[in-house]
Amino acid sequence: MRRAQRRLSRRHKGSKNREKAQRQLATAHYRVANIRRDALHKATATLVQTKAKSAEQVPTVVVIEDLHVTGMVKNRRLARAISDAGFGEFRRQLTYKAAQRGIDIVVADRFYPSSKTFHACGAVNHDLTLDQREWECPTCGAALDRDLNAAQNLAALATNNVPSVRRERNACGDSVSPGMTGQPSVKQESITML
Ligand SMILES: [Zn+2]
Incomplete structure (x- = not known):
């Protein structure tokens, strides 16, 4: 091009x-x-692959993060990478495909510090910068991979909070608080009617 x-x-x-x-x-x-x-x-x-080899591999919930894409695109170094990735289109496709298969989409709040929080001990590394791919927990010293740790935080949102949130019908897209202090707010995008 x-x-x-x-x-x-x-x-x-x-x-x-x-x-x-x-x-x-x-x-x-x-x-x-x-x-x-x-x-x-x-x-x-x-x-949203539902023809997996075993039942455990069939997803019932997919957790995504509501990234502040327009804000990130204002950062010139990130702009091209993010525009190329087509985050908006990714989310659109994922949402309708999940709905077709009865899979819930849980959207983590954009202010939830999924990268900065160590999923195991809960310590928050406020000094973490965007280019740091690996970091050490300031409290317990554990060595962490940035993306893996963020994914583990998001995965916890599905298993810990979804059952309590799930039964609530939230068609208007308001944030649903899991009702636990110190927990990030979770927004339910689509709810399966069984
Ligand atoms: Zn720690």
Whole structure:
């Protein structure tokens, strides 16, 4: 896409070659959009895969984080990576596919510090920066992988809080508090009617 863009900018206005470069750029845009959408479809389909080998592998709940995407995109270093990933489209696909399969989506509040909190001891590392992929718990000294620890925090939201939240019908999308102090608020996006 970048190459096609560069080629177009070097062609003279009104020339046949510019027209051709314009068509090539349009084709490149179309291809990239298709590749991206296809990759997202594969990823979201895998997450709600219900034809797993064993019953334990069939998800009943998928927890996602309500990231402040527009705020993050304002950070120039993150902007391209996040726009490329298509978070909005990812969430849209995941939500409708989960609904089709009777899988609940639990959305963790965007202010929930899933990366900064050590899932085992509960200590919060306020000094954690975005580029730190590994960190050490300031309280107990455990060595942690940033993404794995965040995923373990989110997984805990599904098992600890969902049963109490689940029976509440929350069609208007308000935040549902799990009713435990110190616990993050959890928003239920879709509720399965059995
Ligand atoms: Zn600790």
